[in-house]
Amino acid sequence: MDFYNILKVIFLGIVEGITEWLPISSTGHLILVDQFIKLDASSDFKEMFNVVIQLGAILAVVVLYFNKLNPFARNKSGIEKRETWSLWFKVVVACIPAGVLGILFDDFLEEHFHKFVPVAMMLILYGVLFIIVENRNKTMKPTTTTLNQLTYKTAFIIGLFQVLSLIPGTSRSGATIIGAMIIGCSRYVAAEFTFFLGIPVMFGASGVKILKFLLKGNSFGSPEIILLSIGTIVSFVVSILAIKFLMGYIKKHDFKVFGWYRIILGTIILIYWLTTL
Template sequence: MDFLEILKAVFLGIVEGITEWLPISSTGHMILVDEFIKLNVSQEFMDMFLVVIQLGAILAVVCLYFHKLNPFSPRKSAKQKRDTFSLWGKVLIATIPAGIIGVLFDDQLHELFYNYITVAITLIIYGVAFILVENRNRNRRPLIRNFQQMTWQAALVIGIFQILALIPGTSRSGATIVGAMLIGTSRYVAAEFTFFLAIPVMFGASFIKLLKFGFSYTGMEIGILLTGMVVAFLVSVLAIKFLMGYIKKHDFKAFGWYRIVLGVIVIAYFLLAK
């Protein structure tokens, strides 16, 4: 097994684990990193790898929030179990819009938008959006401060915002957090809800990519895929804990400015490279 290729997979796993949960676009970063770190694999495998590696990140959410998401926990009261089932219902409702669009137009979206220009523009647009939404909400008390206060209609609206994340550079967490905050959701609840939304969305997206690629792998491909997933899992645990601790005391403006600066750097780099 080629050590250099495994090392590249480790780096990609680190990038995925950090950027999947911070609202700065994991897909956008992975596309950009791929410009500099080329795995010695087919383009078909790389397209699949960039999606399936997210399974490692998702398992971090499942592990960290297992009790909160488990409606059958013996440590929960009957009401808490009902609330957990209700939470899952809201998550599933919110996945429907992006799920439908993603299944119907996955190939077209990939062909049209998977390029540095789209990534740079969306990084900047949603960076500005974060700053504007935080300024708008500065002196407003959130209307939705827990999942019990989140209505089914609010969950669906957040799900509609998730459609925007089908365009690379947007950030799935970024789109849903901005949407949630626009309708009055607190930062903490918005962040947790976007974590939970990722579970069915990413499992579904990974399953579709695996089916399209097939199940015939070389030993190297299996090693690369497993390495990326394991590293993404470990780094995701740290990234999630960091973000939830960070937003208890800070807003999302720093991520907005990061996106804007990165978007400008991306445009400048590719223009100069040409």
């Protein structure tokens, strides 16, 4: 096992853990990082690795919100248990659009959009949108301030916004948070519902990537299992810290700082790309 490869995997796990939940695009960052920190592995493994380590990030959500997401919790009343089931049904409804289109167009998106320029353009575009939406919302009060107020129609519309995140650089959390805020959700509700949406989406995406990896004739040896395990564990630990930071941050601040970060990073990437032509 190459020691430097392990260090690279640890770094990628840190990047995934931070960027999965902050609205700045985890996949986009992993694609960009790979341009400078080359993981010593096949392209098939790297493609699968970038998705599967997201399971660590998802486990962080499950751990942090276990009671809220558990419809069988003994400390919940009958009404609270029904509300929890309703939340899960809304999550399923919201996942349908991206789930269907993600399976149908995964190869096409991988071939045409996992590149410098599309990632940079999406970083800038959604950075601008964050700033526009936050400026717009200064004079508006959210109509949905708790998860229980979230309707199935609202959940499905948020799911349509999640489709946009199939293009790297968009950010799944970024697209769904912007969409939720546009249709009247508070920042807190938008962020929490985005976290919960990630559970079935990322489990499904990881399953698809692993299956495609195996169908191409690849196999999991000890090195691959070790690298995946390390990346997932690091992603899990860092995600817990990132989620706690974000939920504390948005109680007092808006998302504009993330919009400016995206614009600056996207611009730097475009300049780098132009200078290397």
